[in-house]
Amino acid sequence: xxxxxxxxxxxxxxxALYALPRRDPGIAKxxxxxxxxxxxxxxxxxxxxxxxxxRWLSRPFxxxxxxxxxxxxxxxxxxxxLVTFSALLVVRGPRTREIAAQLLxxxxxxxxLFLAKDVLLFALFWDLMLLPVFLVLVAGxxxxxxxxxxxxxxxxxxxxxxxxxxxxxxxxxxxDVIGSPTASAGIGASWGAWIFAGFAxxxxxxxxxxxxxTWMPExxxxxxxxxxxxxxxxxxxAGLYGFLVIGVPFLGPEMAQARPLMFVxxxxxxxxxxxxxxxxxxxxxxxxxxxxxxLGLILLAVFSGSSLAYAGALVYIIAHGLFSxxxxxxxxxxxxxxxxRDLQRLGGLGARNPQLAGALMLAALAALGLPGLAxxxxxxxxxxxxxxxxFGWPAVIALLPIVLAAAYMLRVFQSxxxxxxxxxxxxxxxxxxLEGLAVAPLVAAFVWLGxxxxxxxxxxxxxxxxxxxxx
Amino acid sequence: MxxxxxxxxxxxxxxxxxxxxVVACTPLAILFVDxxxxxxxxxxxxxxxxxxxxxxxxxxxxxxxxxxxxxxxxGGAFIQGGFxxxxxxxxxxxxVATLLLSAGVGRTxxxxxxxxxxxxxxxxxxxxxxxxxxxxxxxxxxxxxxxxYCLCAISARSTAREAALKYLILSSMASGFLLYGSALLFGxxxxxxxxxxxxxxxxxxxxxxxxxxxxxxAFKLSLVPFHAWTPDVYEGAPLPVTAFMSVVTKAGxxxxxxxxxxxxxxAGHAGAILIPIWVAAALSMLIGNLAALAQTDMKRLLAYxxxxxxxxxxxxxxxxxxxxxxxxxxxxxxxxxxxLGAFAVVELMSRDGDAVVGLPRFAGLAYRRxxxxxxxxxxxxxxxxxxxxxxxxxxxxxxxxxxSAGYAWLAGVLIAGTAIxxxxxxxxxxxxxxxxxxxxxxxxxxxxxxxxxxxxxCAVLTFALGLFPLTPSNVLPLVK
Numbered sequence: 001x002x003x004x005x006x007x008x009x010x011x012x013x014x015x016a017l018y019a020l021p022r023r024d025p026g027i028a029k030x031x032x033x034x035x036x037x038x039x040x041x042x043x044x045x046x047x048x049x050x051x052x053x054x055r056w057l058s059r060p061f062x063x064x065x066x067x068x069x070x071x072x073x074x075x076x077x078x079x080x081x082l083v084t085f086s087a088l089l090v091v092r093g094p095r096t097r098e099i100a101a102q103l104l105x106x107x108x109x110x111x112x113l114f115l116a117k118d119v120l121l122f123a124l125f126w127d128l129m130l131l132p133v134f135l136v137l138v139a140g141x142x143x144x145x146x147x148x149x150x151x152x153x154x155x156x157x158x159x160x161x162x163x164x165x166x167x168x169x170x171x172x173x174x175x176d177v178i179g180s181p182t183a184s185a186g187i188g189a190s191w192g193a194w195i196f197a198g199f200a201x202x203x204x205x206x207x208x209x210x211x212x213x214t215w216m217p218e219x220x221x222x223x224x225x226x227x228x229x230x231x232x233x234x235x236x237x238a239g240l241y242g243f244l245v246i247g248v249p250f251l252g253p254e255m256a257q258a259r260p261l262m263f264v265x266x267x268x269x270x271x272x273x274x275x276x277x278x279x280x281x282x283x284x285x286x287x288x289x290x291x292x293x294x295l296g297l298i299l300l301a302v303f304s305g306s307s308l309a310y311a312g313a314l315v316y317i318i319a320h321g322l323f324s325x326x327x328x329x330x331x332x333x334x335x336x337x338x339x340x341r342d343l344q345r346l347g348g349l350g351a352r353n354p355q356l357a358g359a360l361m362l363a364a365l366a367a368l369g370l371p372g373l374a375x376x377x378x379x380x381x382x383x384x385x386x387x388x389x390x391f392g393w394p395a396v397i398a399l400l401p402i403v404l405a406a407a408y409m410l411r412v413f414q415s416x417x418x419x420x421x422x423x424x425x426x427x428x429x430x431x432x433x434l435e436g437l438a439v440a441p442l443v444a445a446f447v448w449l450g451x452x453x454x455x456x457x458x459x460x461x462x463x464x465x466x467x468x469x470x471x
Numbered sequence: 472m473x474x475x476x477x478x479x480x481x482x483x484x485x486x487x488x489x490x491x492x493v494v495a496c497t498p499l500a501i502l503f504v505d506x507x508x509x510x511x512x513x514x515x516x517x518x519x520x521x522x523x524x525x526x527x528x529x530x531x532x533x534x535x536x537x538x539x540x541x542x543x544x545x546g547g548a549f550i551q552g553g554f555x556x557x558x559x560x561x562x563x564x565x566x567v568a569t570l571l572l573s574a575g576v577g578r579t580x581x582x583x584x585x586x587x588x589x590x591x592x593x594x595x596x597x598x599x600x601x602x603x604x605x606x607x608x609x610x611x612x613x614x615x616x617x618x619x620y621c622l623c624a625i626s627a628r629s630t631a632r633e634a635a636l637k638y639l640i641l642s643s644m645a646s647g648f649l650l651y652g653s654a655l656l657f658g659x660x661x662x663x664x665x666x667x668x669x670x671x672x673x674x675x676x677x678x679x680x681x682x683x684x685x686x687x688x689a690f691k692l693s694l695v696p697f698h699a700w701t702p703d704v705y706e707g708a709p710l711p712v713t714a715f716m717s718v719v720t721k722a723g724x725x726x727x728x729x730x731x732x733x734x735x736x737x738a739g740h741a742g743a744i745l746i747p748i749w750v751a752a753a754l755s756m757l758i759g760n761l762a763a764l765a766q767t768d769m770k771r772l773l774a775y776x777x778x779x780x781x782x783x784x785x786x787x788x789x790x791x792x793x794x795x796x797x798x799x800x801x802x803x804x805x806x807x808x809x810x811l812g813a814f815a816v817v818e819l820m821s822r823d824g825d826a827v828v829g830l831p832r833f834a835g836l837a838y839r840r841x842x843x844x845x846x847x848x849x850x851x852x853x854x855x856x857x858x859x860x861x862x863x864x865x866x867x868x869x870x871x872x873x874x875s876a877g878y879a880w881l882a883g884v885l886i887a888g889t890a891i892x893x894x895x896x897x898x899x900x901x902x903x904x905x906x907x908x909x910x911x912x913x914x915x916x917x918x919x920x921x922x923x924x925x926x927x928x929c930a931v932l933t934f935a936l937g938l939f940p941l942t943p944s945n946v947l948p949l950v951k
Contacts, residue, residue: 018841056938057864057940060871060875120867123867127857127863128859130857131852134897134900138900138904139906144901148897148901151897155893159886159889159890163870163882163883163886165867166870166871167879170875
């Protein structure tokens, strides 16, 4: 009941928002934010609820509309609700009603993705979550190319996923397997490689991992700040989540075989993202490329086969969700005030806007991995896990981008907040209370997670027997 | 059939033809009643369409009542059973939807005639769905086509006459192939019933005959490389007729193809004979979608999209599995709702159902007519194979069944074709959601609001079939 509501309520309410008057967007925004807060409460108190399952197909393979919480999805659903709530508070402009509606639809679709216990249902929500983002990009007007790139890249991945799901179903006889302790582990040598390839293409494009990333910087740059906060914080984790709940338990041998390739891709993404972030002038693109870099590190963890690194991956997935959402929301606030996000045209805002500067500083510090904040907790767990699993050199190479992260994050802060004030920039006021209310829970969450990540780690370790099949 | 009567037809034989006879006789009532309605008002249109729908619904109910029983009538020339009934019901539903679209189109004094022709064509398709002999196949095909030649030409536009002539010539050529193939098959086996074909020994003559027969079928299904006539004919014909052709012709021909492929080919040789058809299906998925990329006229776009969609359906037959047949029928039903829904939306956007509706007309539709845009979006994402529609569920079922039948390459081509098609359908979605200056967009509305009914029903079923993919179980095509 509760799991079904978590999926359907946001989608239905989101669609219903279109019935509200366009001239008075405050109602739509308020209703949407209330619903997001409600889903957070539901998810927080409802993790012990039973699954909901209805039979969908019985031939040629069994499939169900099976929704339920798992140890990982619990945290991702919470993260999604929190980020959606924050994002909804900072929606503004003439398209407020539409964006609020699409954010809710997106939340519902992604809740479905994370709660799906059936691979076919997972594939359904995988494709479904493309549509709201595409429609937001399209309605944005001038960005036709970006919308196409986003849709076609991700749909190509979605179709590979669909084909792999069909083959998975035919081989295993059922797709109702996610999180099921009794499900067969291993698909068999003859099909496994192909099925894994299909899943991997979808997951790598979505994450994205270099060299499948070319849709990402443009999409992040063109999406309105609230939407990009959700996409970067949560949608980009869908692929990594897929590797953890489908790849690790069912395609373990193939994951191990693919490890060298994935390590190369992950390290490549780590380094490439970090160096491009150092050179970018567009503040949003810096954060976009920093995401590429950070998610490369999580990819290493996911393919390490070490349960310590898995725990680190989950902590870092949540941490990255929190601080990247905060970064995009704060940068959106800056762009909304100064009508530019060019780092060379911005400057000196810190003196008159102390709260804005403080929020950006906290988010940047979390992103660069300051001990005591969530980013550090994730990184140290992943690196330790990698090292203990015998991947010393990858761990050492992965250290370098972490140092670079300090450089590009502080550069963003300096260029916007420090230095002489630019007289040609419009003078606006400091963080509004609504923006503060949006950022505050994110900051609180990544401070708490940085100090005490044990709850999240325990979730992975407890479910670890199944999640962490290898070691 | 009692032996005392030999092969003379008995009462039950005529009973098997009853639904078709109802559809074929309803036009007589329409034409007769129309004689007394000389006005030009909506009454005349309403009466013609109303009688036709009553007749079709009645025929549909009779079909449903006959569902549990398989019966070979007329010495095995026409077999009424689960298979033919499901196809006939699809034809009936599609015809009813077409009538809803056609209610406001064309001159009032022509409505009775066009309605009658539509029903006669539909009865031809119903005959094809039960046909189990080369003679009945040809009879049904010609009955279907004759009405359509006239319907294509009914509009006053010159492109309509061009389309009709093109259709007449190319369709006759296809019939020629089919007939020549039939003659060779008869020469090889000495019989025209499918039952005899299945039992015949394999000879070169038989293979040649079967090959020519399948070429004729491929023409009618507009599989690549026999597809070139389709976009021109679709573009020229009035919109409801195009909608009708895109579903009913394909359903009737698919029924013939399925019965031929499943039951009329000698065991052990069917696989080899049918390989060219699977290749043609693969080419249709790719080339149909590639050609659709460049189209801006909605009818041409939907014509190419239909070529690709039929490729998906034919792919489900690969390996001639029972499950494949069920999912082909499911996807055919889904395609019918998505496609007719899209046509109904286009109809609602044009004043007389005859004008060219191009892509620019969709600009900003989501802000001018949100419900229409929402429905169109659902149909288009369904045609593109995205959830939450029958397009998604149907496609995954076809993928699974072709993969498990050993035709993984067809599944791969299906995915590639679908990837290409995303651009085709989302081009329209994008146009609808782009903010456009209303002053630059022609905003026409249909005279009749009946197409709304078609849009609503199609939208609900496109969604619901995706969640509850019901497939009839008793559908194996029989030959005796």
